[in-house]
Amino acid sequence: MSHFNTFKQYLPWIQKPLLIIAPMSGIAKSKLATAVTTAGGLGQIGFLDDPQDLTDELELTKKALANIESQTLPIGLGVIVFGTPMKPWLDLFAKYKPAVAWLSFASADELKEWSEGIRRASPQTRIWIQLGSVSAAVEVAQACRPDALVLQGIDAGGHGHEDGASIVSLIPEVTDTLSELGFDIPLIAAGGIVDGRGCAAALSLGASAVVMGTRFLAAEETAIPAIYRSAIFEASDGGQVTARSRVFDEIWGPNFWPKTYDGRCLKNQVYQQYTSGVDIRKIRSWLSNAMNGPDAERLSVQDMGSIWAGTGVGMVKRQEKAADIVQEVRGDTIRYLERALKYL
Ligand SMILES: Cc1cc2nc3c(=O)[nH]c(=O)nc-3n(C[C@H](O)[C@H](O)[C@H](O)COP(=O)(O)O)c2cc1C
Numbered sequence: 001m002s003h004f005n006t007f008k009q010y011l012p013w014i015q016k017p018l019l020i021i022a023p024m025s026g027i028a029k030s031k032l033a034t035a036v037t038t039a040g041g042l043g044q045i046g047f048l049d050d051p052q053d054l055t056d057e058l059e060l061t062k063k064a065l066a067n068i069e070s071q072t073l074p075i076g077l078g079v080i081v082f083g084t085p086m087k088p089w090l091d092l093f094a095k096y097k098p099a100v101a102w103l104s105f106a107s108a109d110e111l112k113e114w115s116e117g118i119r120r121a122s123p124q125t126r127i128w129i130q131l132g133s134v135s136a137a138v139e140v141a142q143a144c145r146p147d148a149l150v151l152q153g154i155d156a157g158g159h160g161h162e163d164g165a166s167i168v169s170l171i172p173e174v175t176d177t178l179s180e181l182g183f184d185i186p187l188i189a190a191g192g193i194v195d196g197r198g199c200a201a202a203l204s205l206g207a208s209a210v211v212m213g214t215r216f217l218a219a220e221e222t223a224i225p226a227i228y229r230s231a232i233f234e235a236s237d238g239g240q241v242t243a244r245s246r247v248f249d250e251i252w253g254p255n256f257w258p259k260t261y262d263g264r265c266l267k268n269q270v271y272q273q274y275t276s277g278v279d280i281r282k283i284r285s286w287l288s289n290a291m292n293g294p295d296a297e298r299l300s301v302q303d304m305g306s307i308w309a310g311t312g313v314g315m316v317k318r319q320e321k322a323a324d325i326v327q328e329v330r331g332d333t334i335r336y337l338e339r340a341l342k343y344l
Contacts, residue, residue, distance in 0.1 A: 003148075003186035003208035010126055011099055013068050015040035017203060017333055019326050022190065022213030023047065023078025023102050024158065024222075024308075030060035031221040033075045035322035037065055040330070042209075044076035044102060051088045058096045072124050076100035081110050082258055086117055094121040102150070104130040105159060105261060108139040115144040130190065132161030137174045141183045148186040149174070150211060154244065155192025155264075157214040157310030162244070162262040167191050171205040194312035196332020200340065203333070212329070214310040219322035227301045229319065235266055238311035243267050247274040248306040251287065266309055268302040 007018050021028055021036045023044035033043030045061065048054040061075055068074045077098040079089060082105050093101065101118045103111055115127045126147035129140050137149055151174055152160050153167035164170070167189050178185060189202035190211035199210045216222060217232050235241045246262045249255040251270050257263075265271075273283050290299055301307065 018209035030057045034064040039323035039326035047080040072099040078102040081106035090121040108143040112143040150188045153191030155311040158308040159263040199333040200336035236314040238314040266302040266307040
């Protein structure tokens, strides 16, 4: 059953189907969040390390969205939970009261502590938790009583469960398992969705809303350099040109991410060398020499850092306004679902 009406109760400005921008750390900031919420979706601000930077972004957003009728700040705020001290964040939740707290990347125990802390600091903020397996969904449902679960399939760009499934099997299995246990938690799909076809498919699988990250890398309001965006537009055949690996977090030093997680990026020379068996310390010194040497210009942008992107990257081809993306995907989703009905 769709939970659109449940969302509508606390996100009164949204339009059907609910489209959500992924809270991409350092990339989804006030401009993008404002554009997506104004277009009838859920804008989000991604994790920022520095509480002052985050405060600035929240202030900008509050001013920009002052005209939207809502008892909360009409956006979501993303927290990468592992290793993050809770107190400064709780102060921000208490002060700005975002509509949604999007929690990700932590154990059920840590997520429980954060959910309880946020609920105390800002009772109107709803707790959404992103995860990528049936077992994690069950643990988190039992421990945190989340207001929604974001089910992240392995096509997703950015970090996610190293062992995973695509949303095609993940969403139905989580739906069945939670229902057998007596839970009725709204499910949101993430991973590989870049247009109305993907969105229509996710809704058919049982999701009540859809998240897009990679598609929004094309948005002009996204805080990324032009060369990052060009690398996205040049990529095609997403399953070939991207890969999941933990090496993308080891390029500059030891990987501090918990073992459960890897990430999907555009493949680069570091990845190629690593999968051919070259020791990571050798790769690091090669890269540092290459970047500072005469051949530096032969390195592509993805060789010099991790360009996080999902398998849908091959369909992301041009810069657009975030509002146009929201409107296009929303309209196309309805058209594809209507068309599918005609096949019957
Ligand atoms: C560039 C990029 C940065 C991301 N950063 C975060 C993050 O900070 N926190 C988080 O929970 N998820 C993050 N994600 C994952 C998204 O929440 C989401 O699962 C993913 O974008 C969905 O797949 P898609 O990229 O195919 O749309 C990121 C994804 C991308 C592409």
